[in-house]
Amino acid sequence: MEFVRMSQGIYGQSTIVGAAWDVLPWFAVLGAAIIVLHILAVDVIGRRKRGAAPE
Amino acid sequence: MQGRIVRHRLADRLYHWLIVAAVLTLMGTAFLPILGIKFEWDTIHWVAGLVLAAAVLFHVVRALGWLDVRAMGVGRADLVDVWRRARRLFGRGGPAPGRGGKYLLAQRAYHAYIALALLTMIVTGIMMMTKLDTPFWQRNPYWLPVESWGVVYLIHGYVAMSLITVIMVHIYFAVRPDKWWYLRSMVVGWISRGDYDAHFDPARWPATGEGEAAPGRSGLASGPAE
DSSP states (O other): OOOOEEEEEEETEEEEEOOOOOGGHHHHHHHHHHHHHHHHOOOOOOOOHHHHHHH | OTOOOEOHHHHHHHHHHHHHHHHHHHHHHHHHHHHTOOEEEEEEEEHHHHHHHHHHHHHHHHHHTTOOOOGGGGGGHHHHHHHHHHHHHHTTTOOOOOOOOOOOOOHHHHHHHHHHHHHHHHHHHHHHTTTSSOOOOOOOOOOHHHHHHHHHHHHHHHHHHHHHHHHHHHHHHHHHTTTTTHHHHHHHHHHHHHHHHHHHHHHHHOOSSEEEEEOOOOSSSSSSOO
8 A cells, every 4th residue: 555656757766746545545444443442432331330330 | 591601602603614614625625536526626625725724813813812722721630630530440449530621631632633734734735826826826836846845745635634534533522412512512602501510610611600601721720620
């Protein structure tokens, strides 16, 4: 996977052009992962609190 | 206003929703063509960018002149609260964390990142506009050397992509049923007295007379309530 878009200059040297868009979906995946982890954490903490609460 | 605490004034709510419109327009015009949906995006993109820059400038002036910038700071009380929450999370007991200031620590962290990201996007975006013909100037693609342009585009691109993650998480917390009263306050401006009493420490976000709370400080004013 490319992280940076590069081009060849007129003298053959490599030059950075910008961000590689291959990584774009991974930012959405990271956002979804944080959301899912938070949902799971809230659920686990909620269960633990309900279990610890006196009847 | 009985039983209601003003949280966001109309100017701040309008600013927030203008930023939402500008950022979503910028992200749509940036990423949809990359995803294969082709259209004439560049004029919409730079106009939305200028709207964003103007809105952010308004917000900075308003924050410095009329709002309490310390409400977005982090103080000793916040660190003590984090420690106490962590201890309780791992079953270590100890004193309960205090109620919060006007903004949760997570909200302040979000604000810090989004402020840094938007300022970076605005600066790099205005630099990139020198490569476009606009009603204000003619393009000058040689303003920077080619290598420098690559770095500018790299920064603009990565910060833009990071906003996908950050905004997804922001929307998730805004629409969570237990947090939706925050979202409601960004629409109607107020929170209920019950939510104020349940979630906020009056020493850190004092409610004054007439049902209106002061601009608010977060962890800077006092220690956490026991």
